[in-house]
Amino acid sequence: MGRFSKMHGLGNDFVVIDARDGAVEMTAARAQAIADRHAGIGCDQLILIGASDRADVSMRIFNADGSEVEACGNATRCVPLFMGRDVLIETKAGLLDAKEVEGGASVDMGRPRFDWDAIPLAYAMDTLTMQASWEDLPAPAAVNVGNPHVIFFCDDLDAVDIPRLGPIIENDPLFPERVNVNFAQVAGDNHLRLIVWERGAGLTRACGTGACATAVAAIRRKLMIGPMTVSLPGGDLVIGWTPGGTIRMTGPATHVFDGEADWSRF
Incomplete structure (x- = not known):
């Protein structure tokens, strides 16, 4: 056991x-x-x-x-x-x-990476405003924060069909290792709303690396300076980053219960 x-x-x-x-x-x-x-x-x-x-x-x-x-x-x-x-x-x-x-x-989540081959992408392009998009979505940014993320800053997050678009973008050949797909909206001064289609997991109530990547992209695009609150369906995270430095993520963690299992039965 x-x-x-x-x-x-x-x-x-x-x-x-x-x-x-x-x-x-x-x-x-x-x-x-x-x-x-x-x-x-x-x-x-x-x-x-x-x-x-x-x-x-x-x-x-x-x-x-x-x-x-x-x-x-x-x-x-x-x-x-x-x-x-x-x-x-x-x-x-x-x-x-x-x-x-x-x-x-x-x-401390380390330093973000922005080179196209560090994301990685299938071919070279600017990762701040990518020369790629899907349907009516705006041109995204891409950031690697230990795993690959693409970020769309949307005018109306509620109008985006995330369950349909998320898996299409996650598995697009542009992303040879697949990608986490972040849909964000500016909600106020240093405040973002975020919904994440997570690589290999789908829609999730929260994604910490997604919040980090999205905050970094917002700062790079001069949408805000941070530290900022990132509001996900499950709650809020506070993300701080200064260009050239490491990302600091602060937020809740909860212990629910302990158990025992026979791993050979799985």
């Missing part, structure tokens, strides 16, 4: 498995089975906490479809809560410093 915790950040929910004392073999099929909300435990992402030679712990992230991804902001905020202390976390996106704050955590 293996122990796990069910946690969430703004409704973006996780099964968190501590694999530091005993290795847990995780395949795409097993992650998908655990994430299944009817026949499994149920989650948007599965998180494996392991040992690290470079940091306090390592973190691997599997989407509900079984794909392994580089970064997840909401999950990163859950790690210091899971550990009960401030932690340096080794991820595929680099080392992330996560500190406990009242009601959640504050995380």
Whole structure:
């Protein structure tokens, strides 16, 4: 039997498995089975906490479809809560410093990248105002914050058919590693509304890396200067970034319950 915790950040929910004392073999099929909300435990992402030679712990992230991804902001905020202390976390996106704050955590998410081949895109283009769009959407921006994001700043977010357009854009050949699709609207001074179609997970109540990428794109486009509040369906995050620096994300993290499971049954 293996122990796990069910946690969430703004409704973006996780099964968190501590694999530091005993290795847990995780395949795409097993992650998908655990994430299944009817026949499994149920989650948007599965998180494996392991040992690290470079940091306090390592973190691997599997989407509900079984794909392994580089970064997840909401999950990163859950790690210091899971550990009960401030932690340096080794991820595929680099080392992330996560500190406990009242009601959640504050995380240094590292420096964003803007080169077309760092997103990555299939061919060279300006990533601040891309020479690409879909139907009536405005020309987007692209940012890599450990994982790839494309951001559309819309005049009327409620008029966008996100469930239809999200998967079309996620799987467009322009994005060889697929992409997280962010639909944003300026809601006020240093305030954004955001809905994210997440790569491998679909519509989600919150996406921490999406909030980071969208805030960075808004600052690059001079829509605001930050720090800013990013309002997602699940709640608010505060994102700060100064060009040339690292991104700081602050927001809630919640422990729901602990449990045990036989991973060989999945």
